[in-house]
Amino acid sequence: MRELVVVVGTRPEIIKMAPVIRAAEGTFDRYLVHTGQHYDAEMSGAFFEALDLPAPDENLEIGSGTQGEQTADGLVGVERLLLERDPAAAVALGDTNAVLSTALAASKLSTTFGHVEAGLRSFDRSMPEEVNRVVADHVADLSFAPTGQAVANLAEEGVTDGVHETGNTIVDACREHAPLAAERSAVLERFDLEGCYAAATIHRASNTDDPERLRAIMDALDGASAPVVLPAHPRTRGVLDEIGYEPSGSLRLVEPLDYLDFLKLLDAARVVVTDSGGIQEEASILEVPCLTVRPNTERPETVEAGVNELVEPGELGARLDALLTDDDAHDAMTGHPDLYGDGRAGERIVDALAAEFD
Ligand code: UD1
Ligand code: UDP
Numbered sequence: 001m002r003e004l005v006v007v008v009g010t011r012p013e014i015i016k017m018a019p020v021i022r023a024a025e026g027t028f029d030r031y032l033v034h035t036g037q038h039y040d041a042e043m044s045g046a047f048f049e050a051l052d053l054p055a056p057d058e059n060l061e062i063g064s065g066t067q068g069e070q071t072a073d074g075l076v077g078v079e080r081l082l083l084e085r086d087p088a089a090a091v092a093l094g095d096t097n098a099v100l101s102t103a104l105a106a107s108k109l110s111t112t113f114g115h116v117e118a119g120l121r122s123f124d125r126s127m128p129e130e131v132n133r134v135v136a137d138h139v140a141d142l143s144f145a146p147t148g149q150a151v152a153n154l155a156e157e158g159v160t161d162g163v164h165e166t167g168n169t170i171v172d173a174c175r176e177h178a179p180l181a182a183e184r185s186a187v188l189e190r191f192d193l194e195g196c197y198a199a200a201t202i203h204r205a206s207n208t209d210d211p212e213r214l215r216a217i218m219d220a221l222d223g224a225s226a227p228v229v230l231p232a233h234p235r236t237r238g239v240l241d242e243i244g245y246e247p248s249g250s251l252r253l254v255e256p257l258d259y260l261d262f263l264k265l266l267d268a269a270r271v272v273v274t275d276s277g278g279i280q281e282e283a284s285i286l287e288v289p290c291l292t293v294r295p296n297t298e299r300p301e302t303v304e305a306g307v308n309e310l311v312e313p314g315e316l317g318a319r320l321d322a323l324l325t326d327d328d329a330h331d332a333m334t335g336h337p338d339l340y341g342d343g344r345a346g347e348r349i350v351d352a353l354a355a356e357f358d
Contacts, residue, residue, distance in 0.1 A: 002087075002088035002357055003031055003088055004088060004091065005031045005081070005082065005090040005091070006020065006032050006091055007102045008033070008035070008093070009036070009096050010038045010043070011038055011047060012094065012276075012278045013092070014048065014051065014053070015047060015051065016117070016173060017091075017169070018051045019172035019173055019176070019345065020349050021053060022346060023346035023349070024350050027354050028088070028350070028353070032054060033057065033060065034056035035070075035097075036059045036061040037062055037098060040234060042255055042258070043234065049258070050177075050259040051173075051177070060073065060077035060078070070101075071097045071104075072101075074098055075100075075104050078090070078101050078105040078106070079108070082109050088356075088357055089111065089112035089113070089141075089356070089357075091114040091115075093115075093117050093169070094129075095117075095133040096129070099132050100131075100135055100136060102136075103115065103135060103136040103140065104139070106139075107139035113141050113142070114142040114143075114349070115136045115137060115142070115144065116349060118133075118136070118145045118163070119143060119145040119149075119163075120133055120146075120153070120298040120299070121133065122297060123296065124295075124296050126206070128205065129277075133298075134157075138157070138159065140162070141162050142162045142164065142352060143159060144345075145166065146340055146341065147168070147341075149300070151165050164352045167341015167344065169346050169349070170281045171285060171340045171345065172345055174263065174285045176343075181259075181260040181264040182264065182267070185260045187261040187265050191229055191252070191254070193265075193268070196270045196324060197227040197229060198224060198229070198270060198272065199229055199271075199273075200221055200228050200229065200251075200273040201231060201233065201273075201274045201276050202218075202230070202233070202236050202274070202293065203236050204294065205235075206294070207275050207293060208235050214239055215243065216314065224249070224320050224321060225250070225324055225325060226324045228273070228320075230251060230252065230254065231256045232253050232255070234256075263286075266279070266282060267286045267288070269288055270289075271290070271324060272291070273290075273316065273320060274290065280292055280297060280299045280302050280308055281299060281339075283302075283308065284302045284305065284307045284308065284340070285340065287307075287336055289307060289333035290307060291311050291316065291319055291320060292309065293312070296310070297310060302339060305337035305339060306333060307334065307335060307337060
């Protein structure tokens with residue numbers, strides 16, 4: 001059987017690549033590579049367990065570091081293993097440094113490179129993720145675009161060959177795991193959550209690198225009129241520890257959750273506050289109103305559909321309380337806009353990859 005090298009590096013890549021890894025069984029020999037960018041058990045190993053994935057065949061153990069260190073270490077590691085294995089193709093997902101490393105290594109070796117979640121644009125080049133996306137999209141042989149807008153973004157930059165509109169694998173992941181989460185997760189009991197609460201996550205560099213901005217976001221969450229549960233990304237936890245931030249009101253800082261616990265926490269929340277990419281998507285799928293603490297988003301379809309709003313830290317407290325207490329404000333942001341496809345993105349991606357070699 002032909003070999004497919006699948007590269008992941010961080011939490012969201014493990015979650016969203018899982019449907020591709022599963023769908024590839026029987027069509028490709030899968031060689032699963034973890035760059036090791038995320039390495040804490042609760043940021044990495046827990047997801048292989050919760051998603052019932054095979055352990056990585058290889059871990060490059062690049063760990064934490066600057067953008068350059070992570071990209072360079074990943075590039076050297078992925079190049080070496082592509083030379084050793086000579087696979088039919090390599091795939092990576094999204095906009096992390098693992099994607100940039102894989103895109104550069106594969107394209108220079110003329111290994112077919114498939115970019116999953118191609119074509120997203122925030123049009124904000126100050127984000128490392130935007131640079132990674134643009135480069136990956138321009139060297140990819142196959143672009144798996146989740147939405148029509150992503151296809152249009154690629155076309156606008158002259159990328160039209162090998163583009164497939166597949167839907168987003170987050171729908172596959174969410175549909176498969178939300179019922180399991182409902183059945184198996186005891187997260188609400190563990191955190192004693194009855195009734196109305198908000199879920200929150202904050203980790204984006206633009207929100208954590210400036211401690212005053214991070215403090216303003218945390219203060220807004222802490223002042224909410226209902227409990228706010230925030231599983232803290234280690235990056236965020238690190239800055240909060242440095243500045244000695246202790247919530248004294250509604251905010252509850254907890255450890256990162258595994259996928260089933262997080263899906264249950266999100267699904268039952270009245271509102272979610274985030275700067276995550278994947279959570280903007282999941283909120284629309286699970287019909288939870290979303291406040292995104294960013295000046296822009298590469299998921300504009302959620303904002304256009306009225307289920308996601310971009311907010312600045314100074315506006316966050318008021319908007320959060322409106323959604324927690326005012327049914328009309330809350331209901332105006334719910335609905336099922338069906339933005340990301342039918343839950344068969346993994347299958348389509350593997351079919352398109354297989355067709356390349358038939
Ligand atoms: C990375 C991605 C981002 C993605 C996020 C998912 C890039 C450029 N950024 O950001 O797009 O949204 O992953 O969560 O690739 N740390 C730990 N343990 C870990 C991992 C990280 O303690 O297992 C801490 C370290 O202090 C590290 C910091 O978190 O320096 C940031 O981690 P890093 O992987 O560099 O970036 P993320 O913010 O996680
Ligand atoms: N997630 C999780 N546990 C948590 C926080 C997030 O399982 O404690 C999941 C969430 O459901 C989503 C993904 O992690 O699928 C998003 O990852 P993250 O926000 O780290 O990265 P981004 O999507 O912004 O790149």
